[in-house]
Amino acid sequence: MVLVTGRRASGRRRGRNERQSVSQLAVGVTTAPLTDSEVEEIRRDFPALQGTVNGEALAYLDSGATAQRPLSVLDAERDFLEHRNAAVHRGAHTLAGLATEAYEDARATVASFVGAQPDEIVWTSNATDSLNLVAYGMVNASRGRGGATARRFALTEGDEIVVTEAEHHANLIPWQELAALTGATLRYIPVDDDGIYQATDAAAVITDKTRVVAIAHVSNVTGFVAPVAEIVALAHQAGAVVVLDACQSAPHRRLDLPALGVDFAAFSGHKMLGPTGIGVLYGRTELLEALPPFRTGGSMISTVTMEGADYLPAPQRFEAGTQPVSQAVAIAEAVRYLEHVGLDRIEAHEEALAERMLAGLATIPGIRVVGPGAGIPRAGLVSFDVAGVHAHDVGQYLDSKGIAVRVGHHCAQPLHRRLGLTATTRASAYLYTTTAEVDRFLEAVGEVRGYFGEV
Numbered sequence: 092m093v094l095v096t097g098r099r100a101s102g103r104r105r106g107r108n109e110r111q112s113v114s115q116l117a118v119g120v121t122t123a124p125l126t127d128s129e130v131e132e133i134r135r136d137f138p139a140l141q142g143t144v145n146g147e148a149l150a151y152l153d154s155g156a157t158a159q160r161p162l163s164v165l166d167a168e169r170d171f172l173e174h175r176n177a178a179v180h181r182g183a184h185t186l187a188g189l190a191t192e193a194y195e196d197a198r199a200t201v202a203s204f205v206g207a208q209p210d211e212i213v214w215t216s217n218a219t220d221s222l223n224l225v226a227y228g229m230v231n232a233s234r235g236r237g238g239a240t241a242r243r244f245a246l247t248e249g250d251e252i253v254v255t256e257a258e259h260h261a262n263l264i265p266w267q268e269l270a271a272l273t274g275a276t277l278r279y280i281p282v283d284d285d286g287i288y289q290a291t292d293a294a295a296v297i298t299d300k301t302r303v304v305a306i307a308h309v310s311n312v313t314g315f316v317a318p319v320a321e322i323v324a325l326a327h328q329a330g331a332v333v334v335l336d337a338c339q340s341a342p343h344r345r346l347d348l349p350a351l352g353v354d355f356a357a358f359s360g361h362k363m364l365g366p367t368g369i370g371v372l373y374g375r376t377e378l379l380e381a382l383p384p385f386r387t388g389g390s391m392i393s394t395v396t397m398e399g400a401d402y403l404p405a406p407q408r409f410e411a412g413t414q415p416v417s418q419a420v421a422i423a424e425a426v427r428y429l430e431h432v433g434l435d436r437i438e439a440h441e442e443a444l445a446e447r448m449l450a451g452l453a454t455i456p457g458i459r460v461v462g463p464g465a466g467i468p469r470a471g472l473v474s475f476d477v478a479g480v481h482a483h484d485v486g487q488y489l490d491s492k493g494i495a496v497r498v499g500h501h502c503a504q505p506l507h508r509r510l511g512l513t514a515t516t517r518a519s520a521y522l523y524t525t526t527a528e529v530d531r532f533l534e535a536v537g538e539v540r541g542y543f544g545e546v
């Protein structure tokens with residue numbers, strides 16, 4: 092593979108704090124899909140999209156795995172490291188003060204992005220870490236840690252944890268562990284032949300034994316959008332807490348987590364134009380105050396003796412060790428970028444691209460698309476099987492044409508097993524994806540079976 096990247100879109104390095112070209116867009120005034128020229132304008136902010144792969148212009152259709160980053164995000168992190176880098180919440184010197192201010196400002200920015208208060212946002216290292224934080228906090232509560240207020244999270248034999256058959260392993264294995272460590276039972280909402288489920292399926296599994304319901308907002312395989320409001324109602328009626336895996340929704344659609352009514356939610360910086368190494372856990376204040384921490388050490392305590400320690404209030408009690416400060420600054424800049432373009436417009440753009448992909452794939456013989464059928468909402472990603480050709484071969488053929496997609500089980504083996512598949516090919520769109528890229532992708536998929544001698 093020949094990969095050439097890094098050419099700056101504008102042909103020059105943008106100055107620090109200089110407004111990016113996307114600021115020229117007439118944003119925030121419409122919920123219409125982005126126009127072709129607006130997408131071209133956006134793309135100029137993304138150096139990674141200017142590269143070529145195998146002699147072809149890169150068509151990056153793997154944002155569901157990780158998104159590319161605009162210059163403003165790259166510059167914000169660099170600017171922080173050049174001018175304000177210090178450990179936060181500790182030093183008495185000026186830089187430490189500036190770094191702490193930047194770190195907490197970033198928390199407020201991300202909080203307002205999801206309709207939350209700053210104290211309801213915990214920085215983690217990624218969504219997987221956020222989900223583990225909740226599950227292992229509950230393990231600790233079940234072992235008696237956290238005192239009387241933590242008892243609401245204590246699980247024991249007879250209690251049930253409910254997930255769906257479509258979860259990413261990050262929102263499955265921590266709950267398997269919680270069950271194994273507490274004696275609780277893990278149950279799941281089954282999916283149908285399309286890999287989706289209805290609220291009525293959830294109603295059959297959520298009972299008064301249920302203590303936790305953990306579901307993905309948007310499936311990373313099918314793009315299915317979960318009936319969150321109905322599930323929250325069922326769970327709360329049963330006295331259970333709802334944990335939302337918002338990895339594939341927070342980057343792509345406007346979220347108001349308190350309005351959705353979920354108790355906890357997790358997402359990652361790197362899927363929303365931000366850096367790796369930072370994730371977000373949202374938790375309702377009352378719950379974060381009651382949940383025992385999972386990691387302990389520096390930065391999360393008020394007093395320590397040789398016998399024990401008192402912990403700081405949330406969110407600091409969950410942020411043990413030296414914090415991901417430059418990453419927090421950068422994720423906040425990513426939020427500003429997304430908000431400037433407009434989440435409603437991004438969602439509409441991706442929906443239009445997904446429709447184009449689905450319509451195109453439907454005309455290609457031997458393609459089986461998994462996920463919701465016509466008329467059922469789905470996000471801007473499409474996974475499919477090509478008859479007679481392994482997904483890895485599909486991916487390699489597309490790569491030879493400069494088209495980047497994800498292949499494999501997408502960390503959702505039980506779902507693939509249910510669908511009777513071991514692997515699929517997934518194309519996922521984002522705000523910078525063009526209709527021309529989708530058409531290139533469709534053309535290449537149309538050639539795959541012939542290339543591998545299947546027709």
Ligand SMILES: Cc1ncc(COP(=O)(O)O)c(C=O)c1O
Nearest residue numbers: 217218219259261311336338359
């Ligand atoms: C639905 C979903 N949940 C969880 C994750 C895990 O995210 P991370 O690897 O950033 O922790 C992903 C990433 O692919 C995902 O798509």
